Amino acid sequence: MEENAPAGGATARRILVVDDEPTIAESVAARLRAEGFTVDTAHDGPAAVAAVTTFDPDLVVLDVMLPGYDGLEVCRRIQAERSVPVLMLTARTDETDQLVGLGVGADDYLTKPFSLRVLTARVHALLRRVERAGAHNGTMxxxxxxxxxxxxxxxxxxxxxxxxxxxxxxxxxxxxxxxxxxxxxxxxxxxxxxxxxxxxxxxxxxxxxxxxxxxxxxxxxxxxxxxxxxxxxx
The missing domain is CATH 1.10.10.10 (Winged helix-like DNA-binding domain superfamily/Winged helix DNA-binding domain)
Structure with missing residues (x-):
């Protein structure tokens, strides 16, 4: 795993990127760091679950196909501990696979190959939605x-x-x-x-x-x- 904090000690949103292909993981991580996020990476299922506990991310970018156990199982385990937004990455285009991901707690998904621009936009959108939900006060x-x-x-x-x-x-x-x-x-x-x-x-x-x-x-x-x-x- 590798973490990179923003310069100047500024507080930044924390994102965990999980992909078993180091090239993809580091490419996504580099783009998110350029956007000002603090990023950590993991490359298999057990490491991803452990990183959620130690790194305490605000959002997880999670590949479906992982060694150890797959991204669906990772999503089940981390959502059982606490609610965290999950953007799932999948090479599968079958709608059933996407519905399974949504059913275990993923908030959104991108099908590989994807553009880093689109991924970054999805990350920002998910975090904005979480901020709006957290700003709600009073019972409705x-x-x-x-x-x-x-x-x-x-x-x-x-x-x-x-x-x-x-x-x-x-x-x-x-x-x-x-x-x-x-x-x-x-x-x-x-x-x-x-x-x-x-x-x-x-x-x-x-x-x-x-x-x-x-x-x-x-x-x-x-x-x-x-x-x-x-x-x-x-």
Missing amino acids: ITVVGDLRIDADQRRVWRGGTEAQLTPLEFDLLARLARRPRAVLARERLLEEVWDWADAAGTRAVDSHIKALRRKLGADLIRTVHGVGYALEAR
Whole structure:
């Protein structure tokens, strides 16, 4: 592992980069350091889990294919300890693999090969979203039909049963719940939930919607083909 702190003793967000290919790990780490982040690297599953404990990152960039145990298992283990944003890197384009990653606690994913510019933009967007969530003060309860959302505790129940959502799943659901039955375009959701300025990641919206349906019920969110999604109350 290798850490590089910013000059001048300034406090910087800490990012753990996990990839079994040292060239890729160091290339990503170098770009993130140039953005002002403090970066550590790990190259296998056990080292990644250990680094989360010792390095205490604000965000993890995590490759799926790792020796020791894979990125999905790493994500399960670190999310069981504490909630930390995870940007997953995968060489797999199959949607099922991406949904599995989202299901174990990843917030976002990039398919290899990817541009460092896009990765950096995703990292900044995830961290901005975390900052917004942390800035919330006071209790806010939203009830839509049999759905109950506690914005202060970031907890969700449907029909009295609590669902375990990832941070990004929670933010997406909360955004839809602000205007029940209103159709929100994928592009608008990307801009307001992910902080993305373009529509390049619309499949990320679709994947997270599928994860929400799996956890809360297939009838909760309605698809408007060619447009976006709406939260249904009953």
